[in-house]
Amino acid sequence: MTTISTHTTAQNTALNIRVLRVEVAEDVRAIVREPAALFFSVLMPVGFFALFASLFGHQTSTGTTNFVGTTMVATFGAFGVVSVMMLNPAVSVASDRDRGWLRAKQVSGVPTGITLVAKLLAALPYALAELVAMSIVAALTGTLDAPVGRLLAVAAVLLLGSLPFVLLGLAVGFWASPNATSAVLNAILLPLSVFAGLWMPLGILPPFVQHLALYLPTYHLGHLALAVLTGGPVLVHLLVLAGMTVITGLLAAMSYRHQRP
Numbered sequence: 001m002t003t004i005s006t007h008t009t010a011q012n013t014a015l016n017i018r019v020l021r022v023e024v025a026e027d028v029r030a031i032v033r034e035p036a037a038l039f040f041s042v043l044m045p046v047g048f049f050a051l052f053a054s055l056f057g058h059q060t061s062t063g064t065t066n067f068v069g070t071t072m073v074a075t076f077g078a079f080g081v082v083s084v085m086m087l088n089p090a091v092s093v094a095s096d097r098d099r100g101w102l103r104a105k106q107v108s109g110v111p112t113g114i115t116l117v118a119k120l121l122a123a124l125p126y127a128l129a130e131l132v133a134m135s136i137v138a139a140l141t142g143t144l145d146a147p148v149g150r151l152l153a154v155a156a157v158l159l160l161g162s163l164p165f166v167l168l169g170l171a172v173g174f175w176a177s178p179n180a181t182s183a184v185l186n187a188i189l190l191p192l193s194v195f196a197g198l199w200m201p202l203g204i205l206p207p208f209v210q211h212l213a214l215y216l217p218t219y220h221l222g223h224l225a226l227a228v229l230t231g232g233p234v235l236v237h238l239l240v241l242a243g244m245t246v247i248t249g250l251l252a253a254m255s256y257r258h259q260r261p
Helices: 002-032 035-056 068-098 101-108 112-140 148-161 163-173 178-194 207-213 217-230 235-257
Strands: none
Touching: 002 068, 002 112, 035 068, 035 112, 068 101, 068 112, 068 148, 068 163, 068 178, 068 217, 101 112, 112 148, 148 163, 148 217, 163 178, 163 217, 163 235, 178 217, 217 235
8 A cells, every 4th residue: 555655646746747847838938928027027127237236336335345236236136036036927827817727727637836836937047047147247347246156145045035025926916917917016016126225225315215124025135135245144134034925925825715717
């Protein structure tokens, strides 16, 4: 009996892996077929980074020898990664639900978890490409002052730290139409990024914005990546992001259970 059960489990695992591979390939093609989504979630952040890096990149960071252009790979990179990881899976889920495709997958027996994981995996190459592009821009402007290993650590932190924002995106995507999902999430993301000091050094913003930033999860994600890059405490940032993950996870679960047909 144990042998049969083990064999069945292995077969199910292999089947799920094949389904995941097919779903990831399908979602990657879907992203490529949406040039508007690629522009707003990938190309636009890199373009903004080039603009702000040219304006502020050669300033030196307080207490370090790093150029602001280097630290912006962490802070502006947080905006870029969140933009990709929050928008692309959410809009894809909303599109699948709007066309009835998500329901068809559920009826066919495809685990919903596999569908959602596939959408996250499909977005990862674009988030990584964005960080690479920002690092190249910083290098070309002569403001990159960090080893490759440190930049890879920043990328890992940003990708893992984007989870609560992914869950927030899914909570919206399970309920709103694709266009509404994109509009709602952009309306949330842009203020969270600007007021958190991700687009430009927080010190040049008005004092009330500097105080407000401390309460924004985007601020804590950017500064967690910044701590990896230049050193500094991480506990508060981790606690804030962990708390947000719990909250957005609950929102996503409730939205999924009561999703709009």
